[in-house]
Structure formats: structure tokens, C-alpha cells
Amino acid sequence: MKILLTTSALILTSLAASVAYAAPVTEMDSSIGPVLTGENGMTLYTFKKDKANMSNCNGGCAQKWPPLMAAGDATASGDYTIIKRQDGTHQWAKDSMPLYFWVKDTKAGDVTGDGVKGVWDAARP
Numbered sequence: 001m002k003i004l005l006t007t008s009a010l011i012l013t014s015l016a017a018s019v020a021y022a023a024p025v026t027e028m029d030s031s032i033g034p035v036l037t038g039e040n041g042m043t044l045y046t047f048k049k050d051k052a053n054m055s056n057c058n059g060g061c062a063q064k065w066p067p068l069m070a071a072g073d074a075t076a077s078g079d080y081t082i083i084k085r086q087d088g089t090h091q092w093a094k095d096s097m098p099l100y101f102w103v104k105d106t107k108a109g110d111v112t113g114d115g116v117k118g119v120w121d122a123a124r125p
Contacts, residue, residue: 023080023092024068025099027125030111036094036123038068041108044099044123052096058086065113065120067091068099099123 024039036044045065049056057065070082070090081093092099102113102120114122 022077028109030109032111032114032122034125035111036125038101042101042105043111044068045102045113045120046097046123047100048119050098053083053093055083055085055091055098057100064103065100068101094123
């Protein structure tokens with residue numbers, strides 16, 4: 001009985017760890033259709049000047065478009081990957097494109113960053 005409980009505890013701990021580090025992204029219907037959001041319900045965006053697995057939004061850009069950060073021990077899964085930013089931190093990406101928030105979105109479901117300067121798009125499922 002003790003071995004079974006210990007084994008079950010280890011399995012549950014492993015499952016909890018893998019769930020805890022899954023990409024913190026959900027889907028939401030918005031005024032422009034389905035979009036990806038962070039756990040806080042805020043819309044995520046992609047930047048057309050980024051390259052696959054590389055963010056080109058740093059410094060002042062990242063202050064206006066905060067990256068969806070990933071913990072150093074997070075693990076990628078499915079369409080979601082983790083890229084290393086210029087400053088050495090880690091950021092979540094979907095289909096190799098880094099994901100960002102927009103500081104002018106004030107509530108869950110806002111999509112005010114979609115189309116900004118023709119280079120920002122709401123991330124889609």
C-alpha cells in the first residue's frame with residue numbers, strides 16, 4: 001500500500017509540474033473573432049518584424065508590447081515554443097512567432113493592438 005501511494009504521489013507531482021509549465025495561453029472570442037489570450041484574459045499579439053524564434057521587439061518596444069514571458073524551467077509543447085530574448089530572458093512563441101501583450105488594452109477581450117502601424121496582429125488560434 002505504501003509503495004502504491006508513493007508511486008501515485010510521484011505521478012501526480014509529475015503531471016502537476018507538466019501542467020504548470022504549459023504555455024499560459026487560452027482562446028477567447030473577441031470583436032474580431034477568436035484570439036489568443038494570456039492567463040489574465042488579455043489579448044496576445046505577434047509582430048511582423050520578428051523572425052522565427054527571434055524577437056525584434058526590445059527596449060522601448062518591449063515596454064509598449066510586453067513579451068509573454070516564460071519561466072526558465074518552462075517546457076515547450078505542441079505549437080508553443082520558448083525563445084531566448086536579447087536580454088537572456090525567455091518568451092513564449094506560437095508557431096515560432098513570439099507573443100506579446102499591448103499596454104493600451106485595458107480589459108480582457110480588448111483588441112486595440114490589432115493592426116497598429118500595420119505590423120502588429122492579434123494572435124489567432
